[in-house]
Structure formats: structure tokens, C-alpha cells
Amino acid sequence: MTWRLFEQLQIAAEEPQRIKRFYSVTGDILAYEICPRQYGLYNHRRYRTAHSIQLWFGLVVHQVLNNLHATYQEERERSGVKRIPTDDDVSLAFEQVCDSLNKRGIRWMDKDERDRAQDVLKAFNRIEGPTLFRNIVDTEYPLKSDRGDFYLEGIVDILVDGSGTSTPPFCENVEIWDYKASRKPDTSKPGKAGLKEAKKIEKYEFQMLVYASLYRMKTGKFPKRGVLYFMNELADLRDPTTPLEAIRERATITFDFTDPNLQGKIDRALEDFSQTVGLIEEHKALDSWPAPDAITDPDTCSACDLRWDCQSDEVKRFVKMRYP
Numbered sequence: 001m002t003w004r005l006f007e008q009l010q011i012a013a014e015e016p017q018r019i020k021r022f023y024s025v026t027g028d029i030l031a032y033e034i035c036p037r038q039y040g041l042y043n044h045r046r047y048r049t050a051h052s053i054q055l056w057f058g059l060v061v062h063q064v065l066n067n068l069h070a071t072y073q074e075e076r077e078r079s080g081v082k083r084i085p086t087d088d089d090v091s092l093a094f095e096q097v098c099d100s101l102n103k104r105g106i107r108w109m110d111k112d113e114r115d116r117a118q119d120v121l122k123a124f125n126r127i128e129g130p131t132l133f134r135n136i137v138d139t140e141y142p143l144k145s146d147r148g149d150f151y152l153e154g155i156v157d158i159l160v161d162g163s164g165t166s167t168p169p170f171c172e173n174v175e176i177w178d179y180k181a182s183r184k185p186d187t188s189k190p191g192k193a194g195l196k197e198a199k200k201i202e203k204y205e206f207q208m209l210v211y212a213s214l215y216r217m218k219t220g221k222f223p224k225r226g227v228l229y230f231m232n233e234l235a236d237l238r239d240p241t242t243p244l245e246a247i248r249e250r251a252t253i254t255f256d257f258t259d260p261n262l263q264g265k266i267d268r269a270l271e272d273f274s275q276t277v278g279l280i281e282e283h284k285a286l287d288s289w290p291a292p293d294a295i296t297d298p299d300t301c302s303a304c305d306l307r308w309d310c311q312s313d314e315v316k317r318f319v320k321m322r323y324p
């Protein structure tokens with residue numbers, strides 16, 4: 001029989017192809033570090049959140065500011081006029097963005113939340129608009145690097161011209177800005193709460209260090225500064241005479257990439273990134289997503305759909321069961 005001719009034939013099984021995944025600083029690494037369980041269930045198992053309020057606030061802030069800047073640029077190119085958007089322009093852009101998010105099923109929680117988001121955007125436009133819009137070099141600036149086993153990626157909200165101060169040769173004259181739809185971490189809180197806030201700042205610093213490193217890979221130089229803007233700090237600006245510098249001090253954290261101390265941290269941040277990717281891959285292989293030993297962000301837990309089924313003892317202490 002002919003098949004007997006092939007009886008001894010040995011064919012090696014094909015090695016399973018390794019998929020090279022994309023990992024983003026905020027969507028993967030920071031989300032995993034805040035809570036592996038929440039990250040795994042929403043990103044890996046693809047659960048849908050019941051409430052998209054945090055998502056809504058973040059999207060609305062980013063999209064409205066992008067629209068305002070696009071309109072400013074368009075007018076400047078068309079007529080040469082540098083017109084700063086008014087409160088009415090903000091309201092119009094806000095309504096358009098809310099409408100488009102609504103059609104995608106992403107809604108605000110209640111009217112107060114909606115009003116607050118609009119107030120924050122108007123305040124930001126009044127405070128930063130006059131200097132910021134004309135200095136924006138690019139928006140949604142993509143960064144990417146091939147790290148061998150995976151791709152590392154990030155998106156900088158805005159690149160801003162950093163002219164005005166001297167720049168060392170290893171830096172480019174730009175600032176990278178990232179909008180945060182939350183409050184600035186308050187390290188003056190007593191005890192453990194203050195330590196948790198300091199941890200949050202470490203994570204934000206990590207994000208900016210990775211962005212700075214990716215920027216250098218793309219352009220050959222570091223950006224000069226990084227700015228994190230905590231939009232929610234503008235929500236209750238009651239006193240109209242508050243000096244601009246005091247508001248910025250309250251709403252921002254800046255990183256000076258010309259500082260040699262920060263330079264040393266940049267390479268370490270990339271190593272940490274690779275280690276966290278390794279942990280995520282391990283959890284993915286087992287599809288096992290434990291809650292963290294110690295929660296880093298109580299606000300995230302308070303808004304988490306998984307809080308009634310969370311293994312964390314800390315969460316069990318402050319989340320009370322609700323019975324019908």
C-alpha cells in the first residue's frame with residue numbers, strides 16, 4: 001500500500017505563532033497597575049462597564065479641546081485672524097461632542113456632571129486659551145516603538161512650542177501636555193491616604209517619562225518639559241481674582257526633562273514597562289486577574305462595577321452589600 005511508504009515520515013509540529021501585541025502606557029500599563037482585575041475583565045475578557053461616566057468625562061474634555069483648537073487653526077489659516085474661542089464656542093463644541101458620544105451610547109451620569117464638565121472647559125479656555133492655542137504644534141501626537149516582543153505606544157494630547165527659555169542640545173524646544181479628567185493628587189492628606197496620592201503621582205511621572213523616551217526615539221531628542229493638566233481642579237474656581245500662576249500651580253504637575261535626575265529615571269521607566277508587559281502576558285496566558293494587594297486609587301474602586309464581587313479586603317471594608 002502506498003501510504004506505508006510514508007509510515008516513518010516525521011514532520012515537526014509548527015511552532016505556534018507569537019502575536020506581537022501593542023501595549024499603551026495609559027490603556028494597558030497604568031490600568032493594569034491600578035487594578036489587574038479591572039484591567040483583565042474589561043480589556044481581556046471584554047466585559048462592558050455599566051457606567052461610562054469616567055470615560056465620558058475624559059472623552060468630552062479631550063474632544064472639545066481638540067475641536068476648539070481645530071477651529072482656531074482653520075480660522076487662522078483662512079483669514080489670518082487669531083481668534084480665541086468664546087464661552088459660546090465652547091458651549092457649541094460641547095453640545096456637538098455630547099451628541100456624538102450619546103449616539104455611541106456614552107452618556108453623562110446626571111445634569112450636574114454635565115454642567116461641571118462644561119464649566120471646566122470654559123474655565124480652561126479662559127485661562128489657557130489666549131496663550132495655548134497659538135502655541136500648539138500638534139494634537140493627538142502618536143508615539144510608537146518596537147520593543148522586540150511587543151510594540152510600545154502612546155498618544156500625547158498636545159505638543160506645545162516651548163520657546164522662551166533656553167534649551168540644551170539634547171532637548172527639542174517642545175512641551176508634551178496630557179489632560180487628566182481628574183483632580184490633582186493631594187499628597188498633604190494624612191497617613192495612608194497621602195501615601196496613596198503620592199503613588200498616583202509616581203504613576204503619572206512614569207507615563208510622562210515613557211512619553212519622553214518615545215519622543216526621543218522618534219525625533220532623536222527629548223522634549224523640554226512635560227505638563228499634566230488636572231482639569232477637575234478648575235471645577236470650583238470661585239474667586240475670579242485668583243492669579244493665573246496660582247491656578248496653574250493647583251492644576252498642573254510639570255516635569256523638567258533637562259534635569260539630569262529625571263534623565264536617569266527615563267531608562268528605568270522603560271525597563272519597568274517591559275516588566276509589567278511580562279506580568280500582563282502571564283495573566284493573559286492563565287486568564288487570571290486578581291485584585292491588587294493594596295488598592296492605589298479608592299476613587300476607581302468606588303466607581304468600579306466589580307466592587308461587590310471584589311476579593312480585596314480593603315474594598316470589602318468600604319463597599320457595603322445592597323439587597324433588594
Ligand code: SF4
Pocket residue numbers: 035036037038291292295300301302304305306307310311312315
Ligand atoms: S473594586 Fe477596586 S480592587 Fe476591586 S476590582 Fe474594582 S478597581 Fe479592582
